[in-house]
Amino acid sequence: MAMELEAIPLPPLDLRPNHVSTKTSVDKGDSEGAPSAAPAGSSHTVNISAPEPIVPEQTRKQVILDHLQFIAACWAIVLAGWNDGSTGPLLPRIQQVYDVSYTIVSLLFVCACVGFVVGALLNVPLSERLGYGKLMALGSAFQAIAYAIDAAALPFPVLCIGYAINGVGMAVLVAQSIGYVAFLKDKARMGILNAVYGLGALVAPLVSTQFAQMNRWSFHYLVSLGLAVICLVLQIVILRFKTFDECMTRIGRPIQQKGPSTDSNLKQIFRIRAVHVLSVFVLIYVGVEVTMGGWIVSYIIDERNGGPSSGYISSGFFGGLMIGRLLLLWVNEKVGEWLVIFIYSLLAIGLELVVWLVPSLIGNAVAISIVGVVLGPFFPIAMNQAARILPAWLLTPAIGWISGLGRRAALCFLSSRVRLRRVRV
Incomplete structure (x- = not known):
């Protein structure tokens, strides 16, 4: 008796490596890779279905x-660190020259805050219209x-006004530089990028402290101008x-794949819950820093009672800050980024209490360094998390929003309020 064998349909064989086949979904801000239950085309869903391509040699x-x-990206961050490290040693001299109180001099930080927030807002639409190279320049x-x-x-x-203009420029540079490196998904480069911020902020007080004791104290900004011109030429x-x-x-x-949504990048960013959580985290952290x-x-x-050399x-x-971003990379990997944040936070709080309660100039200086x-x-941990969970096509504008708005909103709120409510020991 003849027996006919019916062909059994087999699924197509996927020869791609396991790590290449990926599917991530961000539903109403959740970005843990769970499938979205929202219907196709929902305005509350951002889907990432394209697999990561194999990078050729x-x-x-x-x-x-x-x-x-x-x-080029690192130099932009060096300039940001230089800017943030310059103002502190110059503040007493600015007060003396302009005969202003702590309340008035804090307007420098407020203006920088306003400028940075404006820059963070403009960065999102300008990223689409002008592009990376033009924005960096x-x-x-x-x-x-x-x-x-x-x-x-x-x-x-x-x-x-100068501080406000500076804030706009720095917001754009920081957002674009960090977004560029975050897209590469290279933790070592992200650590280096953020470490050079500490390098700029380390060198700046050494220079600004010297200028603060000179008659031509404002010539410090000529050094800053030279660094900015070098940055412009590099870009x-x-x-x-x-x-x-x-x-x-x-x-x-x-290249980065475009999302299926027809909404603007700003609307898509606002619908992702992780963006707002990271913004709050960065707001608190950078405010303290x-x-x-x-x-x-x-x-x-x-x-x-420290002298001018303070x-x-x-x-x-x-x-x-620079040393921690370089030397603690292996600790972060070994312990885990989630747990290590709590450990570092407890250590920082304990050392802050030492600065507050122990009336020792040398002890305070050592504690501050630690x-x-x-x-x-x-x-760097926050930016690595952003690169891991945010859609690729929204990465640069989203990081701009996180590092820009959170960064200067924190600076505006905490720097002004803390100093206006000075604590007497």
């Missing part, structure tokens, strides 16, 4: 361009203009006003 030219583009130009204004030592309101020569996708293509990296770096000099002079303590804090070490990894 780079040619020698692409490797060189890759390093150069990373250097534009941000550098804004900072150069701001430093030129500040170097002239014009009346105090004009100085505040123009290396990036050549190219878009983000063009910069990725020229180094052999896959920049408040300490900016006001510690005035605190040491007033409460510990500005070097700010360098110790930012130097610790606080910088344990606070250092916070921001």
